[in-house]
Structure formats: C-alpha cells, structure tokens
Amino acid sequence: MTTLTLELHAPDLTTKLSLPFADGGIQAGFPSPAQDYLADSIDLNRELIEHPAATFYAKVVGDSMIEEGIEEGDLLVVDRALQPEHGDLAVCCLNGEFTLKRLCFMDGSRLRLMPSNRRYRPIEICEGDNFMVWGVVRYTIKANRHRRSRLW
DSSP, rough: OOOOOOBBBBBSSSSSOOOOOOOTTTSSSSSSSOOOOOOOEHHHHHHHOOOOGGEEEOOOOTTTGGGTTTTTTOEEEEETTTOOOOEEEEEEEETEEEEEEEEEEETTTTTEOSSSSSSOOOOEOOOOOEEEEEEEEEEEEEEOOOOSOOOO
C-alpha cells in the first residue's frame, strides 16, 4: 500500500481575503468577446469550506492518484463532517497509515479502496483491518506553473 504523509493544516478563517473574480467565466474553448472588467470578488475560505471546524488542508505525497490528475504537491481540502459515499475521494486510515483513494462500496458490506495508477492494486478492506475514513476530499488545489513531462 502506498501511504500518504499528511501535512495537516486547519484553515484560518479569521482573515478575509477577497480577490477579483471574473464572474463571466474564462473560456477554455474558443475565446469569447473580451471582458475588460472584473465584476465581483471572491473569498476562497467561504467558497471552499462548508464546515470550518471539521476542515483541514493536506498536501499529497505519492503517485497513486496520478491518472485522475492528482499529483504530488497538490493541496487537498478535506472535510471530516461529510458522510462518505460510493465514489468519493477520501483520506483513509488503514492499519495506522494514511492513504488517498476512491471509495468503492460493494454488495452493501464490502469496501474497496481504488487507486488511479495502474501500478497499484485496489485495496480490499477485510474484517480485522483497523480502518476509518478520516475525511472526504472536497477540492484539490494544484499548481499549474511547473514543468510538465509532456507539453505539446
């Protein structure tokens, strides 16, 4: 099993940081007529954090989720107040080690942790395993200004 070393940080909601927001959206296809103004502002604490007392940030270490675009160094917004559901991306604690995987509930009573990297096998949770879903990942924040392995 690939472990995830968590650097946990509680969000600081005591400060407000409203940044300019392009509320008309940014075209990822064909460009739209230029917007010469930013109409609104946005506070990411309010946008990303629904349950402040139960939300933490964590940094991804490892490559078991790279086929979903989740890479080492990405930041996770983890909400411990959410009830885990089938298909959720979750930070799990299995036998004392953290891991980041997709939850796959099977047959009502079985659970499999699914990696997104062909080099890793799914992990079936067995009776006797010390297991808990530590928190559900609500958002992944990634740096886009770093060298990619393949550009064009």
